[in-house]
Amino acid sequence: MSKELLKKVRKIEIKTRGLSRQIFAGEYHSAFKGRGMAFSEVREYQYGDDVRNMDWNVTARLNAPFIKVFEEERELTVVLLIDVSGSRLFGSAIKTKKELMTEIAAVLSFSASANNDKVGALFFGSKVEKFIPPKKGRSHLLRIIRELIEFEPQERGTDIAEALRFLTNAIKKRCTAFLLSDMIDVGKDLKPRYEDAIKIAAGRHDLCVINVYDPRERELPDVGLIRLADSETGREQWADTSSAKVREHFNNWNKTVLDGTMQMLRRYKVDTVSIGTNQDYVKGLMTLFKSR
Numbered sequence: 001m002s003k004e005l006l007k008k009v010r011k012i013e014i015k016t017r018g019l020s021r022q023i024f025a026g027e028y029h030s031a032f033k034g035r036g037m038a039f040s041e042v043r044e045y046q047y048g049d050d051v052r053n054m055d056w057n058v059t060a061r062l063n064a065p066f067i068k069v070f071e072e073e074r075e076l077t078v079v080l081l082i083d084v085s086g087s088r089l090f091g092s093a094i095k096t097k098k099e100l101m102t103e104i105a106a107v108l109s110f111s112a113s114a115n116n117d118k119v120g121a122l123f124f125g126s127k128v129e130k131f132i133p134p135k136k137g138r139s140h141l142l143r144i145i146r147e148l149i150e151f152e153p154q155e156r157g158t159d160i161a162e163a164l165r166f167l168t169n170a171i172k173k174r175c176t177a178f179l180l181s182d183m184i185d186v187g188k189d190l191k192p193r194y195e196d197a198i199k200i201a202a203g204r205h206d207l208c209v210i211n212v213y214d215p216r217e218r219e220l221p222d223v224g225l226i227r228l229a230d231s232e233t234g235r236e237q238w239a240d241t242s243s244a245k246v247r248e249h250f251n252n253w254n255k256t257v258l259d260g261t262m263q264m265l266r267r268y269k270v271d272t273v274s275i276g277t278n279q280d281y282v283k284g285l286m287t288l289f290k291s292r
Helices: 004-032 056-062 097-114 140-151 162-168 195-204 244-267 281-290
Strands: 038-043 065-072 075-082 120-124 128-135 177-182 204-211 224-231 236-240 271-276
Touching: 004 097, 004 140, 056 065, 056 097, 075 097, 075 128, 075 162, 097 120, 097 140, 097 177, 097 281, 120 162, 120 195, 128 140, 128 162, 128 204, 162 177, 162 195, 162 204, 195 204, 204 281, 236 244, 271 281
Parallel strands: 075 120, 075 177, 177 204, 204 271
Antiparallel strands: 038 065, 120 128, 224 236
16 A cells, blocks of 8 residues: 555544544444344343243243343444446535545444444446455455545446445345445436335345535536536536526436435435535434434
């Protein structure tokens, strides 16, 4: 690892590990519960204990009432689905979408690790570019952060359905999955192309969507004649932003896509939060955790 990359990884680690300790540890624990209750031990019956938990075998053997004690089975598997398509490099505010996704993913990783959960990562564009299977340990987390910072995809397009199908096939047991993307992956009818894949993945896993966006993607400013480039297809065109009609068409397109996406996520009861590159992602994640 180069000195420059090491410095970047360390900077992300210091900032996000601190946030996960100070703010998210308790919230994460209560928002993402384990698979259920596991038997822990037996102890003597005390007044007020639930008699349904009586251990009749031990009670008979010791001639005194004993009950079974259960505790929450905490360990989870967490998988981060990271959109590495060309549009992630856009940013008109404090940071790019890539930088924002990197910090959010790192915070989620450290929060999961603090709860002794395994963490894995899946990087996707128009195909699954890289999969890091879930594991524990600091060196494993630092590997994920390093990939978040320096990973370069082979293709620049977006196929969310492909990433969700890979998740469903690769992780057989129920896991907690965070999909970090701008969620712009629609057909000519402006409807999400990944609805079937979301339906299946949300039925099998605890899926959360973190919709990362830049404010300039949702509202075009009046700055005269500009050349717009599609970062995924490379197509360019001129647009006269001083025209109210042009701005309205652009804004309506984005509103239609966003509304359709949010309606679809609600339909399958997928928890979601939108976080802009000009916003404090701490508030966004707290909103997501508390909504569960």
